[in-house]
Amino acid sequence: MSESLQFNQRRLNPLTKVVLLVLLASILLVTDKRVAAVKQMRAQLAGLFYPVQWLANQPVSWYQNANQYFTAQNHLQEQNKMLGNENSRLKIELSQLKGVHNNVDEQAANSRLKDLLSLPTSDAQIVYVGNEPFPTHYLLNKGSSDGIKTGQAVVTADGLLGQITSVGSKHSELTLLNNAQTVIPVMVARTGVRSLLYGNLETLDLRYFPVSADLQKGDVLVTSGMDNVYPAGIPVASITSITPTSGTPFYKATTRATANLTSTRSVLILAAKPVVYQADTSSLTPASAPESASAP
Numbered sequence: 226m227s228e229s230l231q232f233n234q235r236r237l238n239p240l241t242k243v244v245l246l247v248l249l250a251s252i253l254l255v256t257d258k259r260v261a262a263v264k265q266m267r268a269q270l271a272g273l274f275y276p277v278q279w280l281a282n283q284p285v286s287w288y289q290n291a292n293q294y295f296t297a298q299n300h301l302q303e304q305n306k307m308l309g310n311e312n313s314r315l316k317i318e319l320s321q322l323k324g325v326h327n328n329v330d331e332q333a334a335n336s337r338l339k340d341l342l343s344l345p346t347s348d349a350q351i352v353y354v355g356n357e358p359f360p361t362h363y364l365l366n367k368g369s370s371d372g373i374k375t376g377q378a379v380v381t382a383d384g385l386l387g388q389i390t391s392v393g394s395k396h397s398e399l400t401l402l403n404n405a406q407t408v409i410p411v412m413v414a415r416t417g418v419r420s421l422l423y424g425n426l427e428t429l430d431l432r433y434f435p436v437s438a439d440l441q442k443g444d445v446l447v448t449s450g451m452d453n454v455y456p457a458g459i460p461v462a463s464i465t466s467i468t469p470t471s472g473t474p475f476y477k478a479t480t481r482a483t484a485n486l487t488s489t490r491s492v493l494i495l496a497a498k499p500v501v502y503q504a505d506t507s508s509l510t511p512a513s514a515p516e517s518a519s520a521p
Contacts (some may be wrong), residue, residue, distance in 0.1 A: 268448065272393040278353050278364065323450075347371060347494040352396070359426045360487070368395045376454065378495040384460035384483030385409075385448060386492060401486050402429060403462065411441040411446040411461050413439075419449050422461060422480070431463050431478040436469050440476055445483070456495065460484075 237245075257265045354366035367373050369392050370380035377389045379399050381403025387407070391398035402409065411431075418438045423430040434440055444464045462480040472476045 228303075266414040268393045270397055271391075272368070275393065275396050279366075284354055294427075308386065346496070347373065349373075349397075349492050349494055351399075351492065352489050359403065361401050361424070361426065362390075363401070365389075365397045365399055365492065366395070368393045368397050371480055372396050373494060375395045378455045378459070380459060380495060381484045383485065385455060386484050386486065386489065388454065389494065398438050399492070402482055402484075403427070404488060409455065409461060410449045410451040412449040414445045414447045415439075415441075416444075419451070420446075422446060429480045429482055431462075431464075431480055432475070434476045434478060435474055436476055437474070440464065440467055440478065442467055446480065448473075449498055 253263075256258050257267060347367060349365040349367040351363045352366045354360055355362065365373075365379075373389060373392055375389055375392050379386045379388060385402060386403070387399050387401040389397050390400040400407065401424070402422075403424045403426055405424055405426060409418065409422045411422045412419040418434075418440070420431060420434045423432055431446070442464050444460045445460055446464070448455040448457055448459045448461055460483040462482050464478055465481050466479045468477045
């Protein structure tokens with residue numbers, strides 16, 4: 226009698242598979258942070274799969290473009306009204322930003338503003354946003370072939386979005402302000418008092434602002450330019466609430482990013498070598514926390 230066929234094959238135990246996959250993921254995470262060759266390989270693979278990402282995003286892009294085309298006429302009146310309101314808001318913000326001149330030489334401040342407005346920029350589009358509930362990274366359609374470099378600041382008309390943290394040949398990765406590893410040196414536009422703003426997924430935290438300094442609801446926080454990463458004077462966030470914390474010398478403050486972190490599609494990438502604020506700030510009152518910025 227012939228030997229019976231063996232249909233059952235030995236397979237790995239599901240628990241063993243999980244352990245092996247977790248171990249492999251841990252090794253990849255560690256090597257991605259510490260081994261330059263792995264980072265380079267990841268950038269090359271990202272560039273290789275970029276056409277697939279672009280192609281997968283096209284149906285959504287076509288639908289959005291068609292929807293915008295067919296509804297544009299119905300929204301012209303509403304858009305005009307919104308533009309009028311936006312113009313009024315920008316005038317108010319401009320008045321607030323002028324408060325920085327209270328403690329800074331007028332000529333130096335004007336020179337800084339002129340330098341900031343003359344910074345070269347590169348237009349870019351967000352092509353992939355991921356599926357995170359609170360996204361902290363976006364994929365842009367500009368890369369090293371377009372002159373984009375790691376560390377460049379990314380802004381919109383409303384304010385700072387973040388910075389470039391990874392670059393491929395045809396794409397780049399934007400890390401947003403709300404990333405947990407982001408720390409931005411800022412100052413209050415009205416008073417010039419400096420502090421640090423920390424990313425915290427849903428919010429931006431102003432953790433070390435002394436109660437001895439003047440801070441009000443509605444104050445606009447702008448980049449101080451003390452880190453050589455972000456040019457000075459870019460709006461970052463506004464104060465939405467402020468409460469003195471008992472037992473500590475710091476305020477408990479909540480903020481809201483001036484730029485829209487969730488629905489923006491078009492961005493501006495500032496020059497790789499930003500202009501640093503050179504005005505004499507010796508008369509400004511610094512916050513208690515040390516100033517430093519860490520790229521994600």
